[in-house]
Amino acid sequence: MLPTESRRLEEQLKGEVEELMPLAERLADDPPAPQGQPTPAEATAYRLRTRDGKARYAKRKATVETVFGIKQVQGFRQFLLRGLRAVQGEWALVCLGWNLKRLIALKG
Incomplete structure (x- = not known):
């Protein structure tokens, strides 16, 4: 945020x-x-x-509610990778996509 x-x-x-x-x-x-x-x-x-x-x-x-928004809007239902390090990387990419989407929406 x-x-x-x-x-x-x-x-x-x-x-x-x-x-x-x-x-x-x-x-x-x-x-x-x-x-x-x-x-x-x-x-x-x-x-x-x-x-x-x-x-x-x-x-x-x-x-x-932001986390639920990520799950609902982006269709992120489950992690595709296994292991803590891989899941952290996958979550970082999901959050990056969410933040870029919000940035574009805010900047117009």
Whole structure:
């Protein structure tokens, strides 16, 4: 993803997340941090309850959809090669094709 496009998407998603949150939730302060040494699950739960955490989690939806877009639009269903190194090379070519297609579409 291009840096400017990434920033634009992040700002758009942040606005959408804030629009979807009820007014009381938008104006509320972040919950208090867990006391002492929280477990990893407690620390993650706290981060997801903060405004920043909600915005970051919402951004995951758009990030994951790109991979599904590659699979659907380009017809990429399975790897044709075997072995980790070969699959990494094949995936790099698929992503290169996807990025070139997007670049051409963006530049017009």
